[in-house]
Amino acid sequence: MREYRVILIEENRLMLERMAGVIRNTKDFQLLAKEKELRLALSSDVSPNLILLDIDAPGNMVKVGEVIRNFPKAAILCLGAQWDGETASTVVKAGAKGYLIKPFTSEELVEAVANIGKSGQGNDCEILTFFSPKGKSGKTTLIANLALALAEKSRQEVAVIDADLQFGDMAVFFNLEPQSTIVEAVRDIKFLSPLTLNSYFVPVNDNVRVLCGTKRPELAENVRPKDFFNLLQMARSLYRYVLIDVSSGFNPISVAAADAAESVYLMAMMSGGFELEHIRRALDVFSVWPDCREKLKLVFTRVEPCTKREQDHLSELVAYPVSAVLPNEYLLVAAAANNGRMAADIKPESPLARCVDRLAAAIYSGG
């Protein structure tokens, strides 16, 4: 069990004493120093391995870098009275290892430092949004199977967020009966911290959790894009990969999810209709992103024959590189979804499972 030697910085005297008390009462935590002012802490002579820094105090937030330079062996957790996605993101980029809501209990403190060890604490999270112009793209099937494949390859935390607000299918695909859904999570986001947000996600296995959609479409309009964005920012500090399903077309939520993501997968199913036309139209919209080529990846499903040659042919037709093509395995997919199981579980050697696996490998290796 690790021993934590802590410096606590908090400008409010009462809050300072309160948190100091909690630290002293927490097993394996030793309070080396408590200061109201950061500069006093910086000039102190002790060697902590954990610094709890209040960033509600004006001026402290920009000093995160300085604190790190002063105490290179210490991990910094920033303290705030309320979660704020932008702030959390900023301090983590500056080198902090996390953000804790104050005042905290012993349990919360212990869990917060436990999460420091886990990857996905801010710096390293990849958000992947799956976008389709129209429904019936095979998006949900891909996301569900890919989440499991990614978790298996990376052995890190993967989350799926069902932001297809009116008709999301993730819960059915994973055979889940969630107690809380994305609607509640977004509604409550102002009061949540990463630890409490995690409890809205339902675990599928050791490494995969799902934030399910709502069963009532009328609740969808309660989900405000800004709150949804904050939820995504908070999720960054919890998971290594976040896969987001959105409803089809360009709408405030699908656009927010696309903006927040490191990668956007634009998907369509080959059905003999006007899919290519839709993809071209969507590509036109996405091409305003300066980093479109790095960020936007094209995936076609139900491709027959599912070959590299066909993939290249499709790339030519839409004048954009196609990242992956998935085969038509309608019966397998239907059987899986009808039984709340994954296609890859039912038939791991199937062409579909192998394609998903290849895609997971590419994502994991940073491709």
Next chain:
Amino acid sequence: MAASLAQAGNSVCIVDLDLQFGDVCHYLQLEPEKTIFDAQQAIVQNEADFFAENYSTSYSCGEVDFSVLAAPLKMEEAYNISAPAVQRVINSLRPQFDYIVVDTTAAFSELNLAVMDQSTLITFVGIVDFIPTIKNMKIGYDTMRSIGYEKNRIRFVLNRSDAKTSIAPEDVEQLLEERFYHVLPNNFSAAMGSIDRGLPLVLDREPTALGRSLQELVTKYTTGTAVTAGGHKSVKSWVRRLLK
């Protein structure tokens, strides 16, 4: 449907409210110069001088012709369509056409709710490929009922009914607690042929099972429906009465 109604001698207009990715003009191989966006701009500027025909595109095949009010050409235009303006446009179409057939997206959006409000009949099209689809049909139907649309305004149509699936239409009917008003057969090659040629199935000289079934649906609608003009109240007034 539009082709079938037109063939029977009615004046028909299709309105494509799949604003971002509408396919009506793709399907009919039309290249519209004006769209619903132009119609909106015009009606908002000057309702008195607004003539819907100026904004619709004509489709004809042999002796059959009907009009299409196309989805916007540009994405920015699609983002700027307002539901009240569209309602006004549709209202102004009413005197000129016997039938207005509206294509929508699969969502409860402000626009879709507004136009369902105005509609005499809402055709709820579903397929039964696997459980998630059926779940969504049920949710959609329950939601529509809870909004206040009367049962006899909604017609369930099952598409691709005999496609290879392990779920029987009867099972779905049980789940939905509703019978399908009409069932369309699966006929992928006929549909593909129709798309390739830009020719509605009902107008094809070579009859297909799908074409005939579509024809039957239209016949059911035109002979079965005896809705009195203005016989249904709008949802908003229904809700107002409820809240009094």
